[in-house]
Amino acid sequence: DGGITQSPKYLFRKEGQNVTLSCEQNLNHDAMYWYRQDPGQGLRLIYYSQIVNDFQKGDIAEGYSVSREKKESFPLTVTSAQKNPTAFYLCASSISPRGVGGETQYFGPGTRLLVL
Amino acid sequence: ELKVEQNPLFLSMQEGKNYTIYCNYSTTSDRLYWYRQDPGKSLESLFVLLSNGAVKQEGRLMASLDTKARLSTLHITAAVHDLSATYFCAVAPSGTYKYIFGTGTRLKVLA
Numbered sequence: 418d419g420g421i422t423q424s425p426k427y428l429f430r431k432e433g434q435n436v437t438l439s440c441e442q443n444l445n446h447d448a449m450y451w452y453r454q455d456p457g458q459g460l461r462l463i464y465y466s467q468i469v470n471d472f473q474k475g476d477i478a479e480g481y482s483v484s485r486e487k488k489e490s491f492p493l494t495v496t497s498a499q500k501n502p503t504a505f506y507l508c509a510s511s512i513s514p515r516g517v518g519g520e521t522q523y524f525g526p527g528t529r530l531l532v533l
Numbered sequence: 534e535l536k537v538e539q540n541p542l543f544l545s546m547q548e549g550k551n552y553t554i555y556c557n558y559s560t561t562s563d564r565l566y567w568y569r570q571d572p573g574k575s576l577e578s579l580f581v582l583l584s585n586g587a588v589k590q591e592g593r594l595m596a597s598l599d600t601k602a603r604l605s606t607l608h609i610t611a612a613v614h615d616l617s618a619t620y621f622c623a624v625a626p627s628g629t630y631k632y633i634f635g636t637g638t639r640l641k642v643l644a
Contacts, residue, residue, distance in 0.1 A: 448630065459621060460576075460634040467630055475631065507575060520625070521566055521578040522632060 419444045421525035423508050428530045430495065430502060438493045438528045440508035447513045449491035450522065453477060454505040463506075466491055467513075495530065503532050535560045537624055537635040545641045549611050554638045556605040556622035564625045565598050565605045566632070569618045576621065580607075612642045 421442045430436045442449065448467050452460040462475030466485040480499025485491055491510075495502045506529075509522040536559040546552050556565070567579040580589045582598035582605060589596050593616065595608045605622055622635045 450632070452634075457639075459636045462631060462633075465631065473630075509576075520564075521581045522576075522623075523578065524568075524576040526575050 421508060421510055421523055423506075423525035423528050425528060426526070428528055429533050430530060431533050433497045435494055435496050436530070438495070438506055438508075438530070440491045440493065440525060441489055442491075442508075442510045442523075442525075443489060444510055444512075444523065445488070446510035446523070447488070448511045448520075449485065450509040450511075451475075451481075451483065451491070451493045452507045452509065454507060454527075456505075460507065463493065502530055505529050535626060535633050537622060537633050539620075539622060539635040539638050541638060542636060543639050543641075545643060546609075546612050547643050548613055551611065552609050554607040554609070554620055554640075556607070556635055558603050558605075558622075558624045558633070558635075560603075560624065560626045560633075562603075562624040562626050563600055566623045566625075567596050567605070567607055568621045568623065570621065570637075571618050579620075609640075614642045614644055616640060617642045 424439045450465040451463040454460050461477050463481050464483040466472035482494045507527045508525040511520040511522045538557045540555050565582045568576040570576045580596040585600040587598045593610045598605045619637045619639045621637045623632045625632050
């Protein structure tokens with residue numbers, strides 16, 4: 418079955434620690450995205466990537482880093498510089514950034530990050 | 534600043550009733566998306582609206598798009614409890630590769 422997987426489902430971070438959230442897709446999608454969702458809030462874009470080895474900052478990139486070495490994978494690292502990382506993190510992908518088919522985003526199940 | 538605003542933010546309605554959720558956006562966009570999110574879960578795609586006047590229907594939900602007014606609506610017909618969820622609209626502004634999400638409308642259908 419095609420889809421997007423995220424791991425782990427829950428992640429606990431100690432102060433000063435960097436943690437990495439995994440996102441893998443087997444949909445053969447070019448574009449991938451990371452969003453942060455705080456309780457009762459909408460989604461805010463952290464980073465997005467249109468193609469392998471290329472990515473752009475979203476609206477709240479400070480304290481986060483990403484890499485896109487493979488088409489299927491777009492890991493997100495929450496660094497110690499992110500002072501308030503507790504949130505629900507969602508990874509998404511779409512066929513291509515601006516094709517003609519509408520390119521709805523498909524979302525993974527999410528990772529809930531908590532600070533110890 | 535790009536803004537996508539939904540109203541109402543919260544909606545409590547009786548089963549069997551009709552209601553409309555509104556999504557206004559401040560930038561030029563010919564693409565609008567509706568998603569559903571159940572509590573503690575991820576987002577599920579509902580509709581993709583690609584042109585002015587587009588209308589899509591699935592079951593008790595119908596979405597429409599007016600690009601001139603920069604307005605999309607999600608109409609709920611004869612609501613049932615299973616429709617209880619948070620609904621988000623999102624736009625992909627022309628000339629960018631980003632999706633901007635609305636604030637979300639939390640819908641609760643009472644039996």
